[in-house]
Amino acid sequence: MKPLKIGKAFTLMESGPVVLVTTSDGRKDNIMTISWTMVVDFTPILAMTTGDWNYSFAALRRTQECVIAIPTVDMLDKVVGIGTCSGADTDKFAKFKLTPVKAKVVRAPLIKESLANIECKVVDIVKRHSIVVLEGVAAHIDPSRKEKRAVHAVGDGTFIVDGRKLSRRRMMASRIPSGI
Amino acid sequence: MKPLKIGKAFTLMESGPVVLVTTSDGRKDNIMTISWTMVVDFTPILAMTTGDWNYSFAALRRTQECVIAIPTVDMLDKVVGIGTCSGADTDKFAKFKLTPVKAKVVRAPLIKESLANIECKVVDIVKRHSIVVLEGVAAHIDPSRKEKRAVHAVGDGTFIVDGRKLSRRRMMASRIPSGI
Numbered sequence: 001m002k003p004l005k006i007g008k009a010f011t012l013m014e015s016g017p018v019v020l021v022t023t024s025d026g027r028k029d030n031i032m033t034i035s036w037t038m039v040v041d042f043t044p045i046l047a048m049t050t051g052d053w054n055y056s057f058a059a060l061r062r063t064q065e066c067v068i069a070i071p072t073v074d075m076l077d078k079v080v081g082i083g084t085c086s087g088a089d090t091d092k093f094a095k096f097k098l099t100p101v102k103a104k105v106v107r108a109p110l111i112k113e114s115l116a117n118i119e120c121k122v123v124d125i126v127k128r129h130s131i132v133v134l135e136g137v138a139a140h141i142d143p144s145r146k147e148k149r150a151v152h153a154v155g156d157g158t159f160i161v162d163g164r165k166l167s168r169r170r171m172m173a174s175r176i177p178s179g180i
Numbered sequence: 181m182k183p184l185k186i187g188k189a190f191t192l193m194e195s196g197p198v199v200l201v202t203t204s205d206g207r208k209d210n211i212m213t214i215s216w217t218m219v220v221d222f223t224p225i226l227a228m229t230t231g232d233w234n235y236s237f238a239a240l241r242r243t244q245e246c247v248i249a250i251p252t253v254d255m256l257d258k259v260v261g262i263g264t265c266s267g268a269d270t271d272k273f274a275k276f277k278l279t280p281v282k283a284k285v286v287r288a289p290l291i292k293e294s295l296a297n298i299e300c301k302v303v304d305i306v307k308r309h310s311i312v313v314l315e316g317v318a319a320h321i322d323p324s325r326k327e328k329r330a331v332h333a334v335g336d337g338t339f340i341v342d343g344r345k346l347s348r349r350r351m352m353a354s355r356i357p358s359g360i
Contacts (some may be wrong), residue, residue, distance in 0.1 A: 008336075014194010014215055015332035015340050035194055038218035039335070040229050040309055047311065048255025049220050073346075080348045084355055114266040125359070126306055129220055131227065140225055149343070152195035152332065155219070156188075157358045160195050162330070166253075168260045172337040174282055180336045 001101065001110060001117065001140035009118045009139040010044035012070050013037060017150035018079055018159070020069040021048070022100070022108045023059035029100050029109050031092045032056040033083030035153035037068075042177050044136040045123065050128035055087040060132065064122040065106040068134075069114035072147045073161045079151070091109060104138045115148060116141040181281065181290060181320035182296065185215045188360060189298045189319040190224035192250050193217060197330035198259055198339070200249040201228070202280070202288045203239035209280050209289050211272045212236040213263030215246075215333035222315040222357050225303065235267040240312065244302040245286040248314075249294035253341045259331070273306045295312035295328060296321040 036049035100109030280289030
């Protein structure tokens with residue numbers, strides 16, 4: 001994992017990939033699969049929908065920290081597996097053969113096998129909508145990885161893999177933050 | 181446009197497509213391009229990030245209504261064009277040759293040329309984060325449309341087109357809402 005400028009981290013999230021979110025409660029690390037996420041600001045501020053129904057939420061709320069890891073299509077079975085069992089009775093890093101790596105700022109671990117990781121601090125929890133607002137404080141990317149295609153959850157048990165990329169940079173020049 | 185069960189509308193949004201959002205202030209219709217959206221509940225409750233910097237926001241706040249239209253890749257230049265001009269000085273339906281169609285519940289129009297439309301009422305505006313929380317109240321889809329691939333904004337002026345679809349319905353059976 002190499003450092004990624006924090007001002008570019010929102011581009012990992014804006015396209016709506018399904019992500020893995022790690023937490024650490026000080027004793028053990030856990031992972032959850034989240035597809036309900038959104039960018040809130042370029043800096044980045046990120047939002048996700050989660051709450052008490054996710055075992056990880058207690059650690060997220062208590063520590064006010066997490067890591068958002070971006071998996072790729074070759075990891076889809078792990079992503080679905082992580083999303084359909086609970087950290088209450090499962091060591092997900094062991095079960096899914098993922099490697100926790102010490103983060104730079106937060107205590108939650110990076111996931112070595114993912115394309116990228118964004119270390120996040122909780123800015124706010126909007127309880128009435130179960131929306132967690134996060135600030136990305138450090139980001140990392142694995143530029144050596146060949147498979148870079150993210151997957152997008154449809155919500156009906158199917159997933160859309162990233163297809164071709166189209167550029168409209170010239171048309172959008174006025175709306176792209178500088179340096180992106 | 182045929183009716184789509186409202187309980188299935190979240191599946192149009194969960195994968196993170198760039199969307200068009202229409203409003204009507206009673207005098208004229210407007211459209212904005214939004215890629216910062218998220219599902220908040222299956223019913224559906226949807227969230228998007230927007231605020232005073234978007235001309236449409238005044239109408240959205242005043243009428244407490246909008247329509248989320250799902251465009252496909254053949255509409256990308258319109259999507260980018262809509263996102264880089266303002267309703268303050270442009271009739272976007274005319275300029276981009278889009279057809280407003282009367283919605284069933286809200287006053288904001290559907291966009292005839294899009295793959296699908298979700299009529300929405302504002303549930304809440306979380307001012308401190310510029311997050312608008314919406315409830316989908318009616319949905320429509322054009323099943324005759326051949327091009328169904330949505331596009332995902334990366335945020336750097338490039339867009340990812342929907343690629344192949346992979347099913348994990350069997351693995352996920354326990355987590356899919358009934359009837360989806």
